[in-house]
Amino acid sequence: MPIVELEHVRKAYDTKIAVEDxxxxxxxxxxxxxxxPNGSGKTSTIRMMIGITVPDSGGINLFGEPFTRKNLHRVGxxxxxxxxxxxxxxxxxxxxxxxxxxxxxxTASRRAHAWxxxxxxxxxIHKKTEELSKxxxxxxxxxxxxxxxxxxxxxxxxxxxxxxxNATVLQDILVELRQAGRTVLFSTHRMDQVEKLCDNICLIHxxxxxxxxxxxxxxxxxxxxxxxxxxxxxxxxxxHPSIEDAKLYSGRAEIKLRSEDGIAPDAxxxxxxxxxxxxxxxxxxxxxxxxxxxxxxxxxxxxxxGGGKVYA
Amino acid sequence: MHNIWLIAKREYLERVxxxxxxxxxxxxxxxxxxxxxxxxxxxxxxxxxxxxxxVSADQQLALDLQTEIESNKDHHYTVDVISPPVAGTRxxxxxxLANKQLDGYLWITPAATSAARPTFSYTPRxxxxxxxxEDIKAALRSVLIxxxxxxxxxxxxxxxxxxxxxxxxxxxxxxxxxxxAAYVTxxxxxxxxxxxxxLYGMNVARSIIEEKTSRVFEVLLATITSExxxxxxxxxxxxxxxxxxxIWLGAALMLTGVAAVQAMAGGQLHLSLNAAEIIFxxxxxxxxxxxxxxxxxxxxxxxxxxxELQQLNMVLVLPLAACFFAMGVVVSNPNSAxxxxxxxxxxxxxxxxxxRISIVAVPVWQIGLSIALMLASIYAVLWVASRIxxxxxLMYGKKPSLPExxxxxxxx
Numbered sequence: 001m002p003i004v005e006l007e008h009v010r011k012a013y014d015t016k017i018a019v020e021d022x023x024x025x026x027x028x029x030x031x032x033x034x035x036x037p038n039g040s041g042k043t044s045t046i047r048m049m050i051g052i053t054v055p056d057s058g059g060i061n062l063f064g065e066p067f068t069r070k071n072l073h074r075v076g077x078x079x080x081x082x083x084x085x086x087x088x089x090x091x092x093x094x095x096x097x098x099x100x101x102x103x104x105x106x107t108a109s110r111r112a113h114a115w116x117x118x119x120x121x122x123x124x125i126h127k128k129t130e131e132l133s134k135x136x137x138x139x140x141x142x143x144x145x146x147x148x149x150x151x152x153x154x155x156x157x158x159x160x161x162x163x164x165x166n167a168t169v170l171q172d173i174l175v176e177l178r179q180a181g182r183t184v185l186f187s188t189h190r191m192d193q194v195e196k197l198c199d200n201i202c203l204i205h206x207x208x209x210x211x212x213x214x215x216x217x218x219x220x221x222x223x224x225x226x227x228x229x230x231x232x233x234x235x236x237x238x239x240h241p242s243i244e245d246a247k248l249y250s251g252r253a254e255i256k257l258r259s260e261d262g263i264a265p266d267a268x269x270x271x272x273x274x275x276x277x278x279x280x281x282x283x284x285x286x287x288x289x290x291x292x293x294x295x296x297x298x299x300x301x302x303x304x305x306g307g308g309k310v311y312a
Numbered sequence: 313m314h315n316i317w318l319i320a321k322r323e324y325l326e327r328v329x330x331x332x333x334x335x336x337x338x339x340x341x342x343x344x345x346x347x348x349x350x351x352x353x354x355x356x357x358x359x360x361x362x363x364x365x366x367v368s369a370d371q372q373l374a375l376d377l378q379t380e381i382e383s384n385k386d387h388h389y390t391v392d393v394i395s396p397p398v399a400g401t402r403x404x405x406x407x408x409l410a411n412k413q414l415d416g417y418l419w420i421t422p423a424a425t426s427a428a429r430p431t432f433s434y435t436p437r438x439x440x441x442x443x444x445x446e447d448i449k450a451a452l453r454s455v456l457i458x459x460x461x462x463x464x465x466x467x468x469x470x471x472x473x474x475x476x477x478x479x480x481x482x483x484x485x486x487x488x489x490x491x492x493a494a495y496v497t498x499x500x501x502x503x504x505x506x507x508x509x510x511l512y513g514m515n516v517a518r519s520i521i522e523e524k525t526s527r528v529f530e531v532l533l534a535t536i537t538s539e540x541x542x543x544x545x546x547x548x549x550x551x552x553x554x555x556x557x558x559i560w561l562g563a564a565l566m567l568t569g570v571a572a573v574q575a576m577a578g579g580q581l582h583l584s585l586n587a588a589e590i591i592f593x594x595x596x597x598x599x600x601x602x603x604x605x606x607x608x609x610x611x612x613x614x615x616x617x618x619x620e621l622q623q624l625n626m627v628l629v630l631p632l633a634a635c636f637f638a639m640g641v642v643v644s645n646p647n648s649a650x651x652x653x654x655x656x657x658x659x660x661x662x663x664x665x666x667x668r669i670s671i672v673a674v675p676v677w678q679i680g681l682s683i684a685l686m687l688a689s690i691y692a693v694l695w696v697a698s699r700i701x702x703x704x705x706l707m708y709g710k711k712p713s714l715p716e717x718x719x720x721x722x723x724x
Contacts, residue, residue: 079531145531
């Protein structure tokens with residue numbers, strides 16, 4: 001039974017449509033990516049899932065039943081716009097938020113200390129929020145979402161503004177939680193960040209669903225038609241007829257090959273051409289398209305077909 | 313309920329611990345105390361013992377004046393009589409004034425004819441001796457009247473009994489006895505409410521704006537409802553205000569307590585309050601505060617900055633001002649239909665109903681109804697505020713217009 005079910009959900013604010021006819025399921029124990037550019041409706045979708053707003057039409061089920069507030073204790077939420085009380089000490093803040101999620105003060109305090117140790121911010125716990133660095137504040141907020149051991153963890157742009165080291169710390173924690181059987185929902189516009197993390201994804205654009213399914217499934221629909229080249233010398237090979245589109249950087253090229261009906265194209269002729277021209281090749285890699293490339297392709301496609309309102 | 317308590321507790325503890333709260337709580341009573349001490353120190357001294365001289369050719373008049381002035385109850389005067397004056401008298405007196413041995417002298421020039429009055433001229437050491445001047449004037453008046461009456465052939469004892477001050481007894485029957493006291497306590501309630509609402513009601517609004525700018529609400533809304541946030545904020549911030557006011561009131565009572573007890577014992581200040589009235593005083597004060605605080609919460613939900621909030625200040629002040637003007641109508645006829653209706657309007661109940669309760673016997677159902685109406689309106693205002701809050705924060709950025717606010721109430 002899916003832990004989250006959305007059926008034909010629609011939400012409009014005044015004249016602006018935030019979400020239109022959105023349906024997807026999140027299976028328990030999976031890591032789900034809700035992806036899309038800024039303003040595509042990700043946060044609006046999440047807010048409806050946790051009852052901050054109510055959909056205009058369509059249904060949302062959480063834990064297999066229609067939304068009820070009591071189920072909110074089973075959800076951990078990290079909002080996109082971080083908010084902590086500026087004048088409050090970090091540890092008091094965590095205990096307070098833990099209590100709001102139904103913990104007693106002692107349990108909240110014990111878990112908060114353990115988590116702070118885990119993410120290495122023990123020296124900061126008796127400081128006020130306004131004295132902490134952005135990264136530390138984000139860690140506190142991250143902990144606040146996990147303190148009550150929620151079954152469903154919702155993270156809206158969890159890594160934005162974090163340096164790579166700290167981003168990895170949080171990422172590892174999320175992977176660990178998923179392995180422990182929790183369900184994790186990510187929302188982000190940085191598709192490259194979640195590509196290796198997510199089991200399932202849902203791509204939205206301008207309030208509409210563009211693509212959804214398991215990562216493997218989505219990728220399998222797209223042939224390995226990308227070539228990454230690192231080279232020195234003549235660039236004349238870029239005129240080869242098998243190339244549909246190419247981006248040339250200094251000593252590097254990202255190439256998209258012509259392909260038909262999902263059949264992987266042959267990259268050998270291109271390689272032969274480059275060698276014939278005497279280009280020195282350091283790297284020649286045939287790859288599947290990245291999620292971002294799939295997204296852009298999908299969005300332009302539907303624009304060409306006249307479907308949806310696409311400005312990208 | 314538990315969530316409201318948590319929000320209120322956090323709000324209360326965080327605020328009570330701030331330096332500004334601790335400082336103002338301690339400093340205000342200290343300043344009050346200091347003010348009283350200074351007042352006492354500066355007030356008592358100059359009047360304790362004034363020495364003045366009366367210069368007159370008419371010795372009897374001078375002696376009468378001496379007796380009259382020295383009999384003054386409020387101030388202690390020592391009066392020297394110089395009669396008759398000699399050539400150097402004025403110079404001597406001026407010299408005494410200059411080296412502060414004397415506070416002033418009264419120079420009486422005899423009348424030229426028996427029908428005319430003598431002329432009086434008072435020379436004080438400083439212009440500030442206003443009270444002294446008034447005392448001398450009063451003494452002169454009574455001495456002169458007495459003298460004239462004796463001249464007309466009246467017996468001295470008759471004159472004395474005629475000059476006795478009148479005693480006005482103000483005992484009235486029944487409940488009306490305490491109407492002055494009632495009025496005084498209503499005025500105290502009015503100013504207390506005005507003061508507390510101005511000082512702390514706006515804090516509720518500010519705290520809600522602060523929550524919006526810090527954007528904590530999104531985490532909160534993921535677990536609790538906006539109604540709970542509103543109610544918690546109102547109670548928490550409100551309790552901070554009440555704590556401070558009660559500390560100040562306590563300090564004020566301690567400072568003035570001795571004086572007040574003395575005054576009451578001396579019969580100068582007569583505040584007759586029974587236990588029921590004291591209970592009603594606090595019930596209406598707290599309910600009134602909560603009602604106005606809930607309006608402040610709605611104002612905070614509507615606005616995005618302190619500046620915008622300032623412009624809406626009037627919304628809180630106007631209903632209170634209306635109460636003040638309505639008080640006149642109610643006092644003159646506390647059981648009229650108008651008074652009953654006014655006292656049932658929730659925004660007026662705290663003052664007007666309390667006023668009626670302290671003047672006349674108000675039917676229990678009216679008191680019950682007024683309290684129920686107040687509770688209902690607190691709930692209704694909070695409900696509206698939480699709606700505006702919830703929709704407002706999700707569409708932040710611009711100031712909502714009234715039609716928009718009305719439309720928001722329909723959103724869920």
